[in-house]
Amino acid sequence: MPILNKVIAVTTLILGITSSCQAQLSDDQPxxxxxxxxxxxxxxxxxxxxxxxxxxxxxxxxxxxxxxxxxxxxxxxxxxxxxxxxxxxxxxxxxxxxxxxxxxxxxxxxxxxxxxxxxxxxxxxxxxxxxxxxxxxxxxxxxxxxxxxxxxxxxxxxxxxxxxxxxxxxxxxxxxxxxxxxxxxxxxxxxxxxxxxNYDPEAASWEGDGDHxxxxxxxxxxxxxxxxxxxxxxxxxxxxxxARHSNLDGHELSNLVSKTHSMCKSNGPISLDVYPAQCAQDDKANDISFIEDAILSEEGCDLNSANVHTYFNMIQLDQYQQNLPYLKDLQARMNQHNHGKLEGRIESVARSAMIDTTKENDKQKKQRPFKDEL
Structure with missing residues (x-):
């Protein structure tokens, strides 16, 4: 009987370790x-x-x-x-x-x-x-x-x-x-x-059928x-x-907004390529307001007014990690919008809440003409 108890205890310990390892593996999975x-x-x-x-x-x-x-x-x-x-x-x-x-x-x-x-x-x-x-x-x-x-x-x-x-x-x-x-x-x-x-959580499965x-x-x-x-x-x-590339040859980013405006007049998915010409540095590459303008502004794509066959399905950047939280936010909004277009409807995309509107308003004020200039 003591031997049996030891066997049970060891077995329980092994199962506990195995379960713990599996839980940790699951936590690490996206x-x-x-x-x-x-x-x-x-x-x-x-x-x-x-x-x-x-x-x-x-x-x-x-x-x-x-x-x-x-x-x-x-x-x-x-x-x-x-x-x-x-x-x-x-x-x-x-x-x-x-x-x-x-x-x-x-x-x-x-x-x-x-x-x-x-x-x-x-x-x-x-x-x-x-x-x-x-x-x-x-x-x-x-x-x-x-x-x-x-x-x-x-x-x-x-x-x-x-x-x-x-x-x-x-x-x-x-x-x-x-x-x-x-x-x-x-x-x-x-x-x-x-x-x-092969991901379908609604499909019938059997316990122990080799899920992984x-x-x-x-x-x-x-x-x-x-x-x-x-x-x-x-x-x-x-x-x-x-996808159709908006900046295939790495042209200056100053042309990107007008380029997306032109591309969004025709059907098909678009890759937003936010990187400058080879070895060039451009602050716009890390400016999330610039990205939003290229997608949503009237001077850019004006995505919310584009037809159901025009959408963005990619963004490519150098040094992406500088704006990773914003990119995740953009991805969530674009997937929601694209799902609507797949079903034949236009689901409006709101401008990102992560943009500092105070800085944007200051920038807009600087661009407005003074009273004497009118």
Missing amino acids: LPCNGYPEHKDLPVNYFFWLGAHNAGLSADAYDCPHSSQERTATQMLQDGIRHLDINVCSRNGEPVLCATSGTNTGTVGFSGYLDEILDYVRQVFHQVVVLNINSVVKDNAVGDVVTFKQLESVIDQLCESQADRTLGTDEYEQYKCPFIYVQPEYTMSFPTLGELV VGVQSRLILTHGESIRRNSGDMSHYFSKVY
Whole structure:
């Protein structure tokens, strides 16, 4: 009997430790569908993505530190960033993360960077991450334009390794990475976030049916037109870009408000790219009033007056962490607005309550003409 009591006590202790570990793991998990389970029915191209521009190189590995990110890939994902934009070039036959110009290519290998992202995708539940890969190499840069074959060779190696560490996955096949979703070229409509990660809390489930067995989150790869296509080189893992870019070439931000005004006159989703030209500094990049104007003002998009087929589905910035609380607020407002437009109705977007209206009013007063000037 004493032996039995000891066995019961030890078993209880082990179960208690296991339960505690599971609770801690659950606490560390983000909410399903990129933090918005209530918007699980939003298609990929209607969800509003928080994006990090130049998301690969740290400030000390880049000629223009203010045009890079201070956070690692894992930290960015933990912050809620779900769209990562990087530039990759080929150096000695190997893909590495690099700047579009200048002699400093950094020391970050594409393999290590992607493995870090796949680690996150493998370990979290019900998340969708997008990685956009460019390969812009200007005359004064070190390296060559990368090819699909080079990239996908690395992708397959890493995916096979990650799949081997995932319970419930099939035997690995080339170009069939279970973590990567590929949007067929001929398919116009994107799946919803809930469909991509099998999140449906209303569906019947059985206790012990392997809720967290197999692939739980997905990665989507998109690419810029700069990636080289060799003879017969085709992509197996890359999907089409799902937004029109407001600042694709990194033009001066002073043109962004008028650019969004023009773009919002035609149908389709828009990516708001709030970063200046390469190596340029612009205070507007960190001015949330400027962002609000680009989206809501009459001089900008005037989103609340735009038709149901015009909406924003992404914002990309350098040094995003300076305004992360505001970006989360913007994401919540845009997802609500986009959900309405998906259903054919316009749900007005209020100007952010996080903007200091006192400073705004002072600025407006300075812009008004004095009585003598009238």
